[in-house]
Amino acid sequence: MELDIYLEAQMKIKNQLIIIIIAILSVGVLIQSFIASKYIDNYFNSYIMQEYNQNIARISLIAQEIIADKESSSNSRPMMSQMAYRRTLSSYMSDPIVEINIYSNQGRLLFTSSGVMGQGHMNFGNNQEDSLELEADIFDVSNDENQKIGNLEIIRNKDVKNWQTSVLFNKALYSGAAIAFISVAIIAGLIIWIVSAKFSKQLIDTAYYASKIEQDDQVDIALSETVEIKQIQLTLLNLASRLKLKTKIRKEKADKLSHETRTPLTILKSNIEAAIDKVIVLDEQNLSLCLEQIDTLSEMMTNISDIITDDSDDTSVELSELDLTKEIKNIIKSLSLQYSKKNIALTSSLSNELLIHSDKNKINQSVYNLLTNAYKFTPYGGKVDISVKKLDNSVTIEVADSGMGVKQEELDKIFTAYYRSNEHKETQGDGLGLYIVSTNMVLLGGSASAYINESKGLTVKLEIPLKHC
Numbered sequence: 001m002e003l004d005i006y007l008e009a010q011m012k013i014k015n016q017l018i019i020i021i022i023a024i025l026s027v028g029v030l031i032q033s034f035i036a037s038k039y040i041d042n043y044f045n046s047y048i049m050q051e052y053n054q055n056i057a058r059i060s061l062i063a064q065e066i067i068a069d070k071e072s073s074s075n076s077r078p079m080m081s082q083m084a085y086r087r088t089l090s091s092y093m094s095d096p097i098v099e100i101n102i103y104s105n106q107g108r109l110l111f112t113s114s115g116v117m118g119q120g121h122m123n124f125g126n127n128q129e130d131s132l133e134l135e136a137d138i139f140d141v142s143n144d145e146n147q148k149i150g151n152l153e154i155i156r157n158k159d160v161k162n163w164q165t166s167v168l169f170n171k172a173l174y175s176g177a178a179i180a181f182i183s184v185a186i187i188a189g190l191i192i193w194i195v196s197a198k199f200s201k202q203l204i205d206t207a208y209y210a211s212k213i214e215q216d217d218q219v220d221i222a223l224s225e226t227v228e229i230k231q232i233q234l235t236l237l238n239l240a241s242r243l244k245l246k247t248k249i250r251k252e253k254a255d256k257l258s259h260e261t262r263t264p265l266t267i268l269k270s271n272i273e274a275a276i277d278k279v280i281v282l283d284e285q286n287l288s289l290c291l292e293q294i295d296t297l298s299e300m301m302t303n304i305s306d307i308i309t310d311d312s313d314d315t316s317v318e319l320s321e322l323d324l325t326k327e328i329k330n331i332i333k334s335l336s337l338q339y340s341k342k343n344i345a346l347t348s349s350l351s352n353e354l355l356i357h358s359d360k361n362k363i364n365q366s367v368y369n370l371l372t373n374a375y376k377f378t379p380y381g382g383k384v385d386i387s388v389k390k391l392d393n394s395v396t397i398e399v400a401d402s403g404m405g406v407k408q409e410e411l412d413k414i415f416t417a418y419y420r421s422n423e424h425k426e427t428q429g430d431g432l433g434l435y436i437v438s439t440n441m442v443l444l445g446g447s448a449s450a451y452i453n454e455s456k457g458l459t460v461k462l463e464i465p466l467k468h469c
Contacts, residue, residue: 025188029181036177044169048096052156055092056139060152062088063102063111063141067150070110089113096157098134102141103151110150133158202229210236263368264293270337280337289334317359317443319468324354324363324388324395331367332386335375342380346371349387356395357467362440369433370399370460377403378457393466394446400459411450434460444468 066085089100093113102111135158141150202224224230271290274280282290332348339346367386374384382402389396406414406421413419415438418431437460438448446464453459 021192022185022189026181026185029177029184040173052096055097056137056152056154059089059092059100059154060139060141063150063152064143066102066111067104067141068143071104071149085111086113097154098157099153099155101153101155103153105148105150107151202226206233206236209233261297263365263372264296266338266372267293267334270335270341274337289330293334315443317468318361319357320360321355321357322360322363324356324397325350325352327360327364328367328386328388328397331364331371335368335371339375339384342375342378342382344375344378344381345383347383347385349385351388351390354388354390354395356464358444358464359440359468362444363464366437366440366462367397367399369437370397370462373433373460374399374401374403374458377401379403382457383455390466394463395466397462397464398459400453400455401457402455403457405452405457406450408452411452414450415448437462 062085089111090113093100100111100113101109104110134155137154137156139152139154140148141152143149205222206224206229223233268290271280271282271286275282275286280286328348328350332346336346371384371386378384378401384399384401386397386399389398410421414421415434416431417435419435420431434448434450441448441462441464444464445468446462448460448462450458450460
């Protein structure tokens with residue numbers, strides 16, 4: 001169905017392009033033909049009028065001879081001479097001249113071509129007699145001394161446009177223009193068909209790509225050689241990249257939020273289950289711990305809409321002075337019940353007090369993630385140790401487990417979002433815990449690294465500046 005729509009749209013664009021361009025070319029050819037025909041027609045009319053005037057000059061010379069002969073010998077000239085004049089003048093009896101009459105000064109008709117033109121003249125008259133409008137031109141005939149000796153009357157077609165030569169010429173001219181128009185239309189149609197097929201395909205491909213962006217589908221597109229189409233395609237590619245980035249950021253934020261809610265929920269669940277099983281007593285200290293986790297969840301839920309819909313990366317840092325030892329002890333206590341379920345020994349090497357200037361929430365989140373991650377991959381009866389060391393300008397936190405570990409070549413990948421080792425596919429998780437830790441360390445100006453420890457488990461090391469700059 002989608003392919004049919006694609007092909008139908010391609011044909012529509014192609015046909016529209018062909019119609020528009022052929023129409024433009026047709027108008028151009030018609031205008032050019034009209035202008036050219038006007039110029040040529042005017043030039044040709046001038047030319048045939050010039051020819052007509054030249055013929056009149058020649059006929060006048062013959063008329064001079066005829067009048068001179070008639071006046072000198074009356075009708076005594078041999079018949080052959082009269083016939084010779086008729087044959088000579090008959091050669092000028094062509095369009096537009098219909099009849100030639102020669103008169104003496106006294107108005108006596110000395111010569112007429114009427115009835116002499118023969119069948120050809122009669123045919124011409126029969127063919128156009130009804131449509132011709134005749135006109136007589138009178139010219140003086142003078143002798144060599146420039147004395148008027150008679151008159152020459154030329155009866156001709158009045159309108160130059162109706163002269164047979166002009167009519168035939170115009171027919172040929174317009175026929176040629178029509179043939180040129182048809183030829184140009186056919187050739188242009190073929191060329192446009194080929195070119196439009198290419199352009200329309202590129203436009204349809206671009207539209208198809210845009211529709212796929214709207215549907216959030218991944219498709220490739222070959223960039224057009226046409227600058228304008230290529231610009232549109234590049235704009236769409238940039239738009240697709242931005243949309244993918246926004247989608248990725250939103251998904252990442254949603255997944256991080258989901259991951260972050262598990263820790264307080266797990267702590268709450270562990271304490272409530274332990275209280276039900278009478279393993280612990282919900283005294284003031286334990287209730288304060290539960291309330292703290294509830295406050296954390298409430299804060300997350302309050303800002304959940306802003307966190308997910310905000311397309312920018314969360315790079316904010318809220319700095320305060322905190323006792324790192326105290327924070328880690330609270331986290332260990334909150335997770336102790338959970339660890340006891342798998343009989344995992346959770347040990348620590350901490351100083352009495354360690355004050356740093358950093359983001360409390362991001363540090364607590366990072367430590368929670370490391371300890372819950374270690375718990376997840378450490379088998380029953382295993383061991384997890386957390387140690388803190390103060391250096392000159394920084395502090396290091398190391399969480400070592402006796403779990404399954406990872407391969408050496410995977411150490412650089414475990415801090416990547418959604419990465420999960422092939423060895424641990426069956427273990428529940430989303431692959432975001434260590435990624436969040438690494439992101440937090442970057443924001444705090446620190447670093448996160450990992451190595452395989454002596455127990456073949458994994459040790460993750462955090463280095464945090466004592467004072468965030």
